[in-house]
Amino acid sequence: MFLTEILQLTQTFTDTSIVRVHRNSELFMKIDPYGIGMTVIGYVIVFIALLLLYIVFYNLTKILTGNIRRVLRKEGKIVDDKLSLEISGEVNAAIAAALYLYYNELHDQENTVLTINRVSRAYSPWSSKIYSLRQYPR
Numbered sequence: 001m002f003l004t005e006i007l008q009l010t011q012t013f014t015d016t017s018i019v020r021v022h023r024n025s026e027l028f029m030k031i032d033p034y035g036i037g038m039t040v041i042g043y044v045i046v047f048i049a050l051l052l053l054y055i056v057f058y059n060l061t062k063i064l065t066g067n068i069r070r071v072l073r074k075e076g077k078i079v080d081d082k083l084s085l086e087i088s089g090e091v092n093a094a095i096a097a098a099l100y101l102y103y104n105e106l107h108d109q110e111n112t113v114l115t116i117n118r119v120s121r122a123y124s125p126w127s128s129k130i131y132s133l134r135q136y137p138r
Contacts, residue, residue, distance in 0.1 A: 032038060
């Protein structure tokens with residue numbers, strides 16, 4: 001009895017959700033038959049997300065610089081507000097190149113010598129001619 005009630009409820013829920021989706025899609029087709037509104041909404045959402053990401057990344061350097069200045073003041077070092085604590089692109093490129101060269105030299109240089117030992121068994125299905133894919137014409 002309990003199981004049949006649950007099955008009936010799930011069936012009516014599924015039916016109502018399918019009907020609701022169908023009704024909403026028909027309503028949306030009446031409002032925007034060519035999909036131009038949906039396209040515009042999609043583009044607006046993407047550009048707003050890109051704008052927010054730009055704002056976050058642009059202000060992230062200011063926040064990090066402020067934190068560095070605060071730490072330096074706590075240590076007792078005098079930090080001029082006009083002094084730029086940012087690292088230039090050339091310095092970043094030099095650091096990246098040095099790290100790349102350092103990590104490439106950490107690997108061992110191994111010899112690529114390949115040794116093949118012959119097996120005394122004469123028959124192997126891997127080398128059998130009957131299992132080959134290509135027929136040799138005579």
